Amino acid sequence: MGFVLKVMGFLGWALLSLIAIVPVVAARHRPWSHSKKVNISEEDLVTELAGQPKVEFSHYAGYVTVNEKHGRALFYWFYEASSHPEEKPLVLWLNGGPGCSSVGYGATQEIGPFTVDTDGSGLKLNPYSWNREANMLFLESPAGVGFSYSNTTTDYDTLGDSVTAKDTYIFLHKWFNKFPTYRHRSFYIAGESYAGKYVPELAELIYDMNKHPSLHINLKGFLLGNPETSDADDWRGMVDYAWSHAVISDETHKIIKESCNFDKGDPWSNDSCSQAVDELLNQYKEIDIYSLYTSVCTNSTSSNDGSMQVMYNSKSKMMPRIMGGYDPCLDDYAKTFYNRPDVQKALHVSDDLHLKNWSICNYKIFREWSESRPSIVPIYKKLIAAGLRIWVYSGDTDGRVPVLSTRYSLGALELPITRAWRPWYHQKQVGGWFQEYEGLTFATFRGAGHAVPTFKPSESLALFASFLAGESMPSER
Template structure:
């Protein structure tokens, strides 16, 4: 009798969780793409928070190979505040803008032959609230946003999404993302692991997580920019040695009374201020508004897109080409009323779509997630960490530093991996029973490596998901 009573209330609890704004819609055609989409696209909202006051928008794209058997990936774009559409159309999704055939206010799409949906089902989530098309029903929903709450909302979203899509409960699940999501992904993965242990419904088939150029530890990530600059000959050996000596290796929040350190950092800044930090080999663009930089504190939001300038352009200037001109079409497309109607975006819920919303009132309340990585490794989850080796926003130097701090056992030491007979990067695999932890560089990649090296990154994720060596 007691058992039946518990089962009844568990069923009630599941029904309550499933009472979500399931405005899920299958999209068969999109403005800018000719003909029917050759893949399954679903968009929708799921409510989280008190009385579902926060409505998180998502794009779900089924695997183009075998939706029933291929892994399910939850993808979180960084920022915080960068739309999932950015990850979808500029990084790992099946669509990309056809720049040659696009003009003015008529962006055109082409198929991305290197989409990760070739090997996986992917949920692209606009998170936290205020990102992309996600919104709150009242001002309170926007008033407190931080790492902890963002991860909690994402976890609740995933639980509800899987209950509404039970056909994917058995698929191997991976939490994935890049840049600032390097903080959120491990927290979400830990919540899933803990929920499974206490029997939370639904049980999730979590196998691991994937992170690209991830923000992980504020001090290690940002301090790494100076040694990275020296390794890439952006500053001289003499300036690096002097800065290291006078600042004692601390370049973030340097002591303002340490005049020798400040003097060195000013010289470092002078050498780096015109460098495109997202990809040091590419030009810096006039479509970016430099955020006031301080030699005492460097944060992850070094450059902010001037979207008003973007929208004032009739078309990208022909010369010199800058990668950021590519982003113009996302603003034009996503703010089009027909597009929003096609995607079933709720009218009046957002004032303007912004690729990366820097107006969020967001608090970074988690300084380091290294302990979350330790927890997940001990629990037996797989991890793939990749870094574009030309990225100075989150340099591979800092990523290697926090990985080294975990004192993992090296299984396969530093070695190249190949695509089409050419070196695509270098990798090292760690083995810590019962899990495996892989770090790899993507040669020539910048911040958000798949944007720069899509073919190599598809090969990377395909091999890793299949448990093959890179």
């Protein structure tokens, strides 16, 4: 209860009064029409996005101010479901970092209806977009990520897990005021990587605040891919995975096992451990830590979402990846596209932001992150007991948050198994393996890297549909 009261103080009377005076409109069936929208924020409607293919659904982009005094505003991009949006749930997607863009990654590399073309000139349709199954809301969070900003620069000095969860919570309530037909819609949260902390923390905050009827959000559950969960188990899994996949030597693995105490949270606490861990990270600079068996982008100076800034300065032409047709230079295309003035205008980006300023990750935020929970396992236990639907999936060729890290972390929950380990199938092929526990489902994706939907788009859409329906993954060909 103390936690709830602290959060209530943070939200302040302004949010509560705002929610109280704005009429709450329940989700309703409405005729599908492009000429007339019902209870929708028309000023954020996207109508002239450069290179956009023609679609039969509407999408919206813009800002929600989460702190009026500081001028702190979060940027979102919302896609209605491609069919029958009035009947489908609302899903919030968050990428991690911390400091990386859900618009640049989730919306236009992974699960959104558009992907950025190879020269940044336009967009291509994604036939496996998750808005086939749900209304999808992508948020750049916290302030300082992507197009989100604050007019108070000191806000950037205190960013951490708690601030991010609280700002996202305020965002949701204010967003529902823009889009009131979604206020009572079934609501889920999804994300990957460091969102393994963002998502459960936000879910816990919503669950606690739902004790106040005026603040109720119809949260049903959450879905996480290759999530950071428990720092100690994440480190152990990363080390064991690197050794078992021949990235490090037996000797390096042995030194780490004997000299590192990851439970203390600092792998550089002694020289032997520090040198061995540095050796592991140095080996990963030679390949893509997020996808062990695919090529790196050889003409890029950008890095991916995560803990290491690996620079590729070669002038040779890009080598396309083999798995899933994935292009390792997607980050560069996104940077070109989102820094175009006409694109920023179409997305209603603030005039206060300088052009050519969008980046897919803000590494200053990453380096100076002020607060991170060492383990989310207690939140899992709390929300499993509350009856939320919780699914976790893992691409099995990711070295950054490998499948072993997730298995170690979930093992700490000590949940009874209700359905034993077995393969799941997609289009008569093994998509991966899964196991069901009391209150949680865990699934792997065979041959997928860190950002699973980029490598296995059709399979990930199938998993998403099963998650929303509350159905087991297909276990027969």
